[in-house]
Amino acid sequence: MNKNVMSEFKRLHYELWNWLSEDPLREIDCWPEWEEVNKKYGRITNCCFACAVFCKCSRCPLSKEMGGIHKCNLFYLFEGLKRILYVKLHQNFDEDDQSTILITKDYIDNLKTEVKLLALQIRDCWK
Ligand SMILES: [Zn+2]
Numbered sequence: 340m341n342k343n344v345m346s347e348f349k350r351l352h353y354e355l356w357n358w359l360s361e362d363p364l365r366e367i368d369c370w371p372e373w374e375e376v377n378k379k380y381g382r383i384t385n386c387c388f389a390c391a392v393f394c395k396c397s398r399c400p401l402s403k404e405m406g407g408i409h410k411c412n413l414f415y416l417f418e419g420l421k422r423i424l425y426v427k428l429h430q431n432f433d434e435d436d437q438s439t440i441l442i443t444k445d446y447i448d449n450l451k452t453e454v455k456l457l458a459l460q461i462r463d464c465w466k
Contacts, residue, residue, distance in 0.1 A: 340392055348388040348391055349392075349465055355386070356461045357462050358371075360455050363421070363451040363454035363458075364424075368386075386413075387414065401413060420453060421454055424454055427446065427447060
């Protein structure tokens with residue numbers, strides 16, 4: 340891959356994950372730059388710019404950095420944690436469900452912090 344494209348992808352990786360870290364409820368698909376990126380480079384597999392650079396999702400170096408083994412798991416790691424956040428957020432507002440008593444604002448805030456920290460960790464794992 341061309342060196343300019345590689346550094347561009349590195350920058351885009353940073354921008355994407357930085358954007359996600361700013362608000363734990365943001366969706367990866369809603370990143371405002373996707374339209375431009377897709378027009379220029381086509382669809383980015385796994386929403387991972389490192390996969391796109393190294394053309395080997397099966398051995399994505401960033402995924403490996405984050406504990407993945409077989410294929411790029413940055414997206415799934417992040418979405419998995421966010422799914423927990425959404426479920427807990429929903430439970431928090433379900434006043435009829437007795438099991439929600441244990442879900443406190445602190446608990447939700449901690450989950451939001453975890454999502455944010457994970458996004459920052461993924462942002463910074465490509466140096
Ligand atoms: Zn990847």
